Amino acid sequence: MIFSQPKKILLLIVLAILAMLLCGLYLAYNTYDNLNFALMLRGKKVVAFALVALATGMATVSFQTMTQNQFLTPNILGLDALYVLIQTILFFIGGGVNILSQEQISIFLLSILLMALSSLLLAKTLLKRRQNDLFILLMLGMIFGTLFSSTSTFFQVMMDPNEYDLLQGRLFASFSNINTTHLGLAAGIILLGSLILFALNRYLDVLHLGKDQATNLGLSVNAFQIFLLFFISLLTGTATALVGPITFLGFIVANISYQLMPSYRHSDLFPTAILLGFIFLVGSQFLVEQVFHLKTTISVVTQFIGGLYFIGKIIYERSRYR
Numbered sequence: 460m461i462f463s464q465p466k467k468i469l470l471l472i473v474l475a476i477l478a479m480l481l482c483g484l485y486l487a488y489n490t491y492d493n494l495n496f497a498l499m500l501r502g503k504k505v506v507a508f509a510l511v512a513l514a515t516g517m518a519t520v521s522f523q524t525m526t527q528n529q530f531l532t533p534n535i536l537g538l539d540a541l542y543v544l545i546q547t548i549l550f551f552i553g554g555g556v557n558i559l560s561q562e563q564i565s566i567f568l569l570s571i572l573l574m575a576l577s578s579l580l581l582a583k584t585l586l587k588r589r590q591n592d593l594f595i596l597l598m599l600g601m602i603f604g605t606l607f608s609s610t611s612t613f614f615q616v617m618m619d620p621n622e623y624d625l626l627q628g629r630l631f632a633s634f635s636n637i638n639t640t641h642l643g644l645a646a647g648i649i650l651l652g653s654l655i656l657f658a659l660n661r662y663l664d665v666l667h668l669g670k671d672q673a674t675n676l677g678l679s680v681n682a683f684q685i686f687l688l689f690f691i692s693l694l695t696g697t698a699t700a701l702v703g704p705i706t707f708l709g710f711i712v713a714n715i716s717y718q719l720m721p722s723y724r725h726s727d728l729f730p731t732a733i734l735l736g737f738i739f740l741v742g743s744q745f746l747v748e749q750v751f752h753l754k755t756t757i758s759v760v761t762q763f764i765g766g767l768y769f770i771g772k773i774i775y776e777r778s779r780y781r
Contacts, residue, residue, distance in 0.1 A: 478734050516732030532709040581599060663687075
């Protein structure tokens with residue numbers, strides 16, 4: 460089923476209205492007669508929701524087009540595990556109290572650069588001329604992710620229990636204590652990376668046809684994949700460094716976008732995924748604050764819903780080909 464252009468625009472308008480209504484509800488609900496303070500506190504979170512939704516939606520849709528697989532997300536490259544390792548080493552060496560009190564910009568930028576450059580290094584090494592190099596890259600990403608997780612566990616076992624407790628608070632995705640300076644830097648990086656990816660939407664449409672077809676149409680696939688992977692890692696790394704790992708978010712919004720917007724054009728898929736990501740994050744944070752009264756975190760809600768959706772999609776896809 461292919462939507463006509465008016466139907467695509469109507470869908471995006473409906474999603475945008477739903478996002479604004481949900482945002483208004485989150486900002487104005489249960490303010491305890493102090494609307495200005497609530498708007499100031501929650502407004503910063505709304506900006507973070509928008510940035511994370513933008514980065515995750517753009518990166519995941521691009522990554523799934525590059526890998527030709529709707530079950531994979533950029534986190535398979537081990538970016539989440541690398542973030543955990545960086546934070547663990549920083550807390551182990553510098554101490555949790557010092558790290559949390561300083562919140563230096565250099566540490567924030569270092570986390571982003573390490574996550575982006577590690578993926579670029581793997582890509583430059585492996586994405587050469589053989590057709591299966593991309594899948595070797597993905598397998599190596601999983602292996603390095605396991606290595607990073609094991610190394611993090613090794614350091615965590617040797618940490619002081621109080622330091623370990625502080626570290627765990629950093630390793631769960633949270634929108635509660637976002638550094639305003641980091642938010643400004645993240646906004647610049649995410650907006651720039653997203654604009655570049657959106658400018659490449661026609662090349663992604665060609666890559667969606669497959670590597671052989673894209674090559675026949677004049678696209679330098681290997682060079683484009685390396686370029687694409689750097690910006691995917693940059694967006695994913697920035698979102699992770701800003702709020703922490705949010706597993707399954709990209710998987711959920713990308714796959715629902717394919718269902719709601721049956722189009723191969725990334726100029727249609729990108730805004731759909733971004734709006735869905737924003738709706739999901741605002742809705743999840745509303746549940747965390749107003750329903751669960753901060754007794755859980757947004758990452759727990761995301762993993763629970765995403766895990767159910769992932770299992771359901773596997774069962775559905777398996778039943779289709781029986």
